[in-house]
Amino acid sequence: MPESLLGAPPGYARGIAMSTPRLTLELLLRFSPFDFLSPTYQQQVLDALQYVQRKAGTRLFQRGEKSLALYYLLEGKVGVGEEGARKPMLSGSLEACHALNEAQPQAQTVVALSDVTLFAIERGLLERLLNWSQSASYGVVSLEQEDEQGHDDWLALLLRSPLFGRLPPSHLHRLLAHFDYVEVKAGDAVVRYGEPGEHFYVLKHGRAAVTLPAVYQQQVLQELQAGDYFGEEALVSGAVRSATVTMLEDGELARLPRELFVELVHPSLIPQVSTAQLKDMIKNSQRQFLLLDVRLPVEYRLGHQLGSISLPVANLRTHAESLERDTLYAVTSEGGIRSELAVHLLNQLGFEAYLLSDPDDQPTAAA
Known part of the structure; x- marks a missing residue:
């Protein structure tokens, strides 16, 4: 019987050949x-x-x-399929651009x-990096308005926002009691690109700039005003910060720690429905979905x-104008944290979206 590459337990293969030439970035792509x-x-x-x-x-x-781990054919020839009906695959071919074990289970x-020579990458790491890359457009929601007296009221505006408008009163009271207020100076970096997301922020006073690293060909610059909030996407997706926020003048921030945000806000950010609930919603509202x-x-x-x-x-923001506002959107859960992020982004953009919570019994198809 042929020797198995993975053996037990599954994961990275044993016997890594350190003398194997490493991939260049050009070949990796x-x-x-x-x-x-x-x-x-x-x-x-x-x-x-x-x-x-x-x-x-x-x-x-x-x-x-x-x-x-995902394994890719770098050099050599493999056979795919059962004995007697194996299809040959050569390194460098179009088929070899994809992982040999992409589907789970195999x-x-x-x-x-x-x-043969293979290269491998841990699935969880690649999933996280894909998610971080696809959420790299920095999310900032502007609440800048004036109340009836003509004065900015950041807290009243925050409570009227879609982000906090869906929270139960008990959760809302706990959140407001746990805001931490921080004085910041011009030039202070509130968050830095590539760092873990530890807080959700509201800019109470002052102005700040959002910048992306020079590695991006087009440097993105966005100015934040009093009443803008930011940082929740990194907390929803588990991503590192995808931009740097730097104060342009002295100001004050209201911030909320990750743990409390995830405990109390996350369930409202990512509403879920079962297949049966979705059918009832469609039937009762007679809406398209x-x-x-x-x-x-x-x-x-x-x-x-x-x-x-x-x-x-990654295409949700750029394709938002092509989506119908009166349509109900359900997102399948196969994307993991990407699916959760998509539900949040859709709701943030003014659509009604839910995470489908029971996909296991649903039939699947291959394209």
Whole structure:
């Protein structure tokens, strides 16, 4: 019987060949989905890759098994499928641009037909980096208005915002009691690109600038005024900060720690419905609905819920104008934190969106 690459437990393969030549960034971008990553995260992937060499005849993957890492064919030839009906795959071919074990559980047995070299990346790491890259457009919501007396009232505006408008009164009272107020000076960096998100912020007084690193060809600059809030997307998605916010003048911030924000605000940010509840909502309101899959197109093609359409989370803002305002949107949960982020973004943009909470019983199809 051929030797299995993964063995037990599933995960990174043992016997990493340290003498194997490392991929260059140019070669890495020929493989999917690394070309979807921002430049910073592409380099992080390159540094995290593991390399494996196996002899001809090695069973690399067994149909039905699971693994913690994705493996790509760098050099050599493999056979995909069961014995007697194996389809050959050569390194450098269009098929080899995708991971050999992309589907979970493994869809087909894969055997080395020649000596092969593979490279591997941990699934969880790639998922996080994809999410961070796709949420890199920084979310800032402006609350700048004037009350009836003509004076800015940041708290009243905040409570009228969609973000806090859905909160139960008991949660709202706890949140307001736990705001921390911080004096800041001109030039202070409130948050920095690439750092973990630890707080949600409201700018009470002063002005601030949002900037992206020079690695982006087009430097994005946005100015924040008193009443703007920011930072919730990093707390929703688990992403690092995707921009730097720097004070342009002396001011004051109201901030909320991650733990309290996630405990009390997150459930309202990511409303969920079951399939049965969704059907009742559609029946009672007689509204149209769309089922969205917000993963990458290649993930969608491997398998998706029947009736869903592909709209990657990275495209939500740019495609928002093409979406109907009176349509109800349900997002499938296969995208994990990307699905949660998509629900939040859609609701933030003024749509009614929900996370579908019971996808396991739904049939899937491959495109």
